[in-house]
Amino acid sequence: MVKITRKVEFSASHYCAVSDLSDSENESLFGKAARPTGHGHNYVLEVTVTGKIDPISGMIMDLKMLKDLINEQVIDIYDHRFLNKEVPPFDRCVPTPENIAVDIWKRMEKVINSKNHELHQIRLWETPDLYVDYLGPNSEQNFQR
Amino acid sequence: MPQLTKRYPFSASHRLHAAKLSAEENVKLFGKCNNPHGHGHNYTLEVTISGPTDPHSGMIIARTQLDDIVERCILSEIDHTDLNSDIEEFSSTPTTTENLALIISHRLDKFWAQKFTATDPRVTRIRVEETTRNSFEVTF
Numbered sequence: 563m564v565k566i567t568r569k570v571e572f573s574a575s576h577y578c579a580v581s582d583l584s585d586s587e588n589e590s591l592f593g594k595a596a597r598p599t600g601h602g603h604n605y606v607l608e609v610t611v612t613g614k615i616d617p618i619s620g621m622i623m624d625l626k627m628l629k630d631l632i633n634e635q636v637i638d639i640y641d642h643r644f645l646n647k648e649v650p651p652f653d654r655c656v657p658t659p660e661n662i663a664v665d666i667w668k669r670m671e672k673v674i675n676s677k678n679h680e681l682h683q684i685r686l687w688e689t690p691d692l693y694v695d696y697l698g699p700n701s702e703q704n705f706q707r
Numbered sequence: 708m709p710q711l712t713k714r715y716p717f718s719a720s721h722r723l724h725a726a727k728l729s730a731e732e733n734v735k736l737f738g739k740c741n742n743p744h745g746h747g748h749n750y751t752l753e754v755t756i757s758g759p760t761d762p763h764s765g766m767i768i769a770r771t772q773l774d775d776i777v778e779r780c781i782l783s784e785i786d787h788t789d790l791n792s793d794i795e796e797f798s799s800t801p802t803t804t805e806n807l808a809l810i811i812s813h814r815l816d817k818f819w820a821q822k823f824t825a826t827d828p829r830v831t832r833i834r835v836e837e838t839t840r841n842s843f844e845v846t847f
Contacts, residue, residue, distance in 0.1 A: 656765035660709045691714040
């Protein structure tokens with residue numbers, strides 16, 4: 563199986579806190595990330611697609627098309643935004659990289675999946691030392707021992 | 708479900724030397740890594756945690772909890788040490804990064820078995836970079 567990955571960056575602010583916890587409980591759970599005025603990251607997003615190599619073009623998917631789809635579905639919505647205030651569903655759930663990766667999966671899956679190719683993985687780097695991988699809802703079974 | 712990976716730098720010295728080989732054979736096998744006085748690396752450890760995302764916190768595991776575990780089980784004992792002389796598991800085996808990755812995985816696995824239940828998030832992979840050009844991975 564051949565996979566192609568496109569990498570993009572976006573910058574956004576957020577904070578991590580649960581509304582029904584106290585300030586001290588949030589700080590103990592999320593550390594400095596709980597400060598309600600927020601802070602920012604340069605996120606790096608890697609979108610990986612699998613599929614058959616087209617015998618004529620030699621490509622799984624036109625990388626320009628993939629770039630345009632990422633821009634339209636993610637960058638235009640996330641870049642230079644305060645996620646908690648401006649990007650649903652993060653008015654209702656905490657914008658942790660786990661939740662962001664799942665949200666980006668949902669946005670990308672609907673525009674990428676076709677008879678020729680499908681979304682394989684979302685890797686979201688929050689900082690150079692922390693990233694989350696998501697392979698879609700079908701990967702739930704991987705947790706079974 | 709998502710998997711979370713955190714990267715932890717640490718520094719250590721070592722000397723590659725196989726006790727069962729002669730001095731000449733060690734030089735032939737390990738080259739300058741067999742230098743009798745040793746040498747050091749800036750290693751990076753990647754720890755991957757899998758499990759359901761807690762719907763309340765939005766996290767698989769709290770970062771502070773993971774940092775504490777890695778610090779206690781691994782970094783406090785390996786960072787700024789000499790692997791050949793300071794790490795018990797290396798008393799009878801060469802300090803290759805293959806072996807280092809296995810030792811780290813065994814230590815984390817043992818900690819998880821003691822402290823966590825089957826439904827808790829768990830460590831599913833570690834990866835050790837010896838330099839920026841080589842890395843060694845263990846999946847659980």
